[in-house]
Amino acid sequence: MSSIAQLKGRWEEAEQLDVQGRWEEAEQLDVQVIETRKTKLGEDHPSTLTSMANLASTYRNQGRWEEAEQLEVQVMETRKTKLGEDHPETGEYELGYETMK
Numbered sequence: 001m002s003s004i005a006q007l008k009g010r011w012e013e014a015e016q017l018d019v020q021g022r023w024e025e026a027e028q029l030d031v032q033v034i035e036t037r038k039t040k041l042g043e044d045h046p047s048t049l050t051s052m053a054n055l056a057s058t059y060r061n062q063g064r065w066e067e068a069e070q071l072e073v074q075v076m077e078t079r080k081t082k083l084g085e086d087h088p089e090t091g092e093y094e095l096g097y098e099t100m101k
Contacts, residue, residue: 007040010032010033011029013029014026014054014058018054018057021061023061027055027059027062033051037051043078053071053072056069056071056075
């Protein structure tokens with residue numbers, strides 16, 4: 001995946017697969033997108049974190065609760081460190097995480 005447009009397309013495709021209940025395929029694309037975003041943007045970039053949150057959601061849909069929670073906590077802690085505890089995105093993610101528990 002060389003361009004941002006291609007990467008965004010893969011991310012959108014993964015979201016559609018997730019909505020369709022095709023979680024294994026969604027997971028594969030999510031992982032590819034995460035790895036590419038980590039390389040191109042960094043591990044703590046908001047887009048990388050969003051992709052990681054999407055993968056956590058896919059794990060939940062598959063009943064993989066522990067893996068989902070580990071990833072969600074990682075995303076939440078990184079958002080706190082990167083954006084700050086008072087940033088709106090941090091608060092939104094924490095609220096969503098608490099709701100899913």
